[in-house]
Amino acid sequence: MHVTLRQLKVFASVARHMSYTRAAEELHLSQPAVSMQIKQLEENVGLHLFEQLGRGIHLTEAGQEVYQCSRVIQQQLDDTEAALEQMKGMQRGRLNLAVASTANYFATHLIATFSRRVEQLTVSLNVTNREGLLHALENNETDLVIMGQPPEELDLVAEPFMDNPLVVIAAPDHPFIRRRRIPLADLQGDSFVVREPASGTRSAMERFFAEHGVRLRTGMEMRSNEAVQQAVQAGLGLGIVSIHTLELELETGRLAVLDVEGFPIMRQWYIVHRAGKRFSPVAQAFKSFVLEEAAALWHPPGQEAEATSPPMR
């Protein structure tokens, strides 16, 4: 059957007023226009919806059924329209994020700050390693990704929004702890606990040492930052990590940052998405928020982060 929303709307108006003429007035139509719509609807339905007895009209049994139907549909359309308006107006929205595990700590704070600006924000946060991030991007499982070095193989848009200082960490009882401006070459005596080769931190550190003509001894290879830190803490070697992952460990004295020449390796945090990605209003707003305000949240105006101090908030 070929019922149209127009027919249902006109029908509902007639049923409400129990009058073709009143419905025509409400809809700013001529009375015959209403008659036609009803007639067509009746033809589509295959049953009479109104009966005329004397001056007034009445709903038939079928008419009541169709009236019920028209109301449900109208309600559904109204609800959906309201939901869409909320999305447009950013009173509501869903944010699909994926962040590198090293970025987890401050990403959580970013989201917390942003969420105060959206009335009903639902966040899906996927914390994973570099591989997982690439997978999420490829399959469009995420709106935005926060990570260190963005990959080049996919067609991505990657914008840096905040410094990401990589520092050398050591166990609190390491002999270099008290030394200042340690020459890079002095590190060659220690072995390094490193991340897997695919890791952003790993490749950044390898590039850095290569550039400075220093060969480092890679010892254990860990699949997470936490594992690296624990190994360093246990005295299994030195490590290189983003300072943003260290707040707690530095405060409690479980790890120490070495003052090595050339450090920190200043890298960037990037907010990344696939080229051509269609953002929801909320996702668009979050991206803008990160680009424009995230840095300020960690670096109050006029100050620079220092490699040896915990990140500021």
Place this chain on the structure above:
Amino acid sequence: MHVTLRQLKVFASVARHMSYTRAAEELHLSQPAVSMQIKQLEENVGLHLFEQLGRGIHLTEAGQEVYQCSRVIQQQLDDTEAALEQMKGMQRGRLNLAVASTANYFATHLIATFSRRVEQLTVSLNVTNREGLLHALENNETDLVIMGQPPEELDLVAEPFMDNPLVVIAAPDHPFIRRRRIPLADLQGDSFVVREPASGTRSAMERFFAEHGVRLRTGMEMRSNEAVQQAVQAGLGLGIVSIHTLELELETGRLAVLDVEGFPIMRQWYIVHRAGKRFSPVAQAFKSFVLEEAAALWHPPGQEAEATSPPMR
């Protein structure tokens, strides 16, 4: 916004297949036709519903909302269509009846028999006096009415479908009980318990006696048949009632029918509705059922009802 059902239907197909091309195949359309419908829907909604990344497409947040909406609406339309089909096919229906209180007894049996033919029959039965019947007809509160003499003031269609014999009743200890072929004139010695003047039975009995030049003494005036019967039983006079209201009273011997000359007054039961009334399939079927089969249910073929015997079934 000016969303159409067509747009939603095409959209739902695309969302199901996650492909414009597959949707076009399903709907027997060209691919550009699908693109257009989606584009228009997106314009109406004010948000993108799909995003294209590489080869495949994905639903946006707004798209998911609209998809949900389209499914609810489609479901509602399907449900309604099914309900209407059931009405047409008479698997389901609602019957609004009003019956004269004197017809209550056999009307109930009529409905019971008819209800076996309709899977889901809902009956609204209004048992009332003549005045109530007229009110129900005027206000279109009922599909069909079963009554004795139909009124003439309204524009009605009234069709007789069964004999309605009126008989003279008396208390079991009345002296006329044993007499046969009592002359009409002999009744003049008794007073009659009667219904109110507006009653069909009352006017029928008055016309009958007037035609035969007999003056009867009207005694008590009752507003219901049951009251008449109780008064007669109590010995307060004779009564004239439809034999169809007597089954129980005759069987238990609480009332007796007198064998008076000229009786029973043979009148008819009528099925009545307003001219121009639009029947639902079920109402139409019930009317046909009553006209064609009701008489046979009370009078097995070849037999005539006898005034002194209870009605047969």
Place this chain on the structure above:
DNA sequence: CCAATATATAAGGTTTAACTTATGTAATCA
């Protein structure tokens, strides 16, 4: 890099949806 796949865009044509005015018919009310 070419072939295949998938969607977007453009141009054009047919249909039909939707409305209007004018008029007809039926019922009600003073």
Place this chain on the structure above:
DNA sequence: TGATTACATAAGTTAAACCTTATATATTGG
């Protein structure tokens, strides 16, 4: 009974809905 009210019908116009073919653009897999 005539005026009024209400819905139906007829005829005609306008707009837009809808689809087609042809072609462009972008992505992917061999």
